Every structure is written in C-alpha cells, then in structure tokens.
Amino acid sequence: MTGYLAIGFGGFFGAITRYAFSKLVNERYGLLSFPFGTVAVNIIGSFGLSLFLAFAFKKTEVSRVFYLFFATGFLGAFTTFSTFTYEGLKLLQEQSFGAFSSYFLLNVFGGFMAAFLGFMIGRAL
Helix, strand or coil: CHHHHHHHHHHHHHHHHHHHHHHHHHHHHCCCCCCHHHHHHHHHHHHHHHHHHHHHHHHCCCCHHHHHHHHHHHHHHHCCHHHHHHHHHHHHHCCCHHHHHHHHHHHHHHHHHHHHHHHHHHHHC
8 A cells, every 4th residue: 555655646746746847848948839848858757767767776775665656656747658649649630740750759769868868877876
C-alpha cells in the first residue's frame, strides 16, 4: 500500500508541476501555437529520469518508496507522452507539416539526447 501512495503523491506533484511549467514556457516562448512547453517537459523529464536512475543505482541504494515516488510517480506524471502524441496529431490535422516535423524531432531526439546526457552525468557522479 505504501508504494501506491508514493506513486500517487508523486503523480500529484508531477502533474501539477508539468501543467505549471508547460503553461509558463508556452506563455513566454510560444510561437504560432507551437507547443514548446511539452517539448521542454519531455526533454527535462528524459534527462531527469536518466540522471536519477544512473546516479541512484551506481552510487547509493535508493529506497523503494522514494524510487516509486520520484521515478514512477513524479516523473511519470511530469513527462507528457500522451500530450505529445495528441499535439502532434493536431498539428498534422492542421496540415502544419513543418511544425509537426520540428515538434516530433525535438521531442524524440531532444529527449534521447537529454536521457543520454543525464545517464552519463549520473554515472560520472
């Protein structure tokens, strides 16, 4: 039961953080309705999860409860793959093929690069 509560609390805070951060980024940097907030959240979440897992399991034992709270709950709710796919579909339906291509490449390759960087830094710490 403790694990479920940890995931639930982490998800609660992750979802609120995702909404607030994505909204802030879109309000500050949004151009032509391009969802920069989702891109930023996906890249930060990819980096954060890889950094956490690489560091945590190399250097120290992380409690199961904290792992479930942070990795599964918080970052699981913070990253927004379902939003990513919906917004991508919306760009395609609007026939915004250039924006869709940029959006897709930034999320996928940016996320992978951030995950790789987070993993490498986590292993080095």
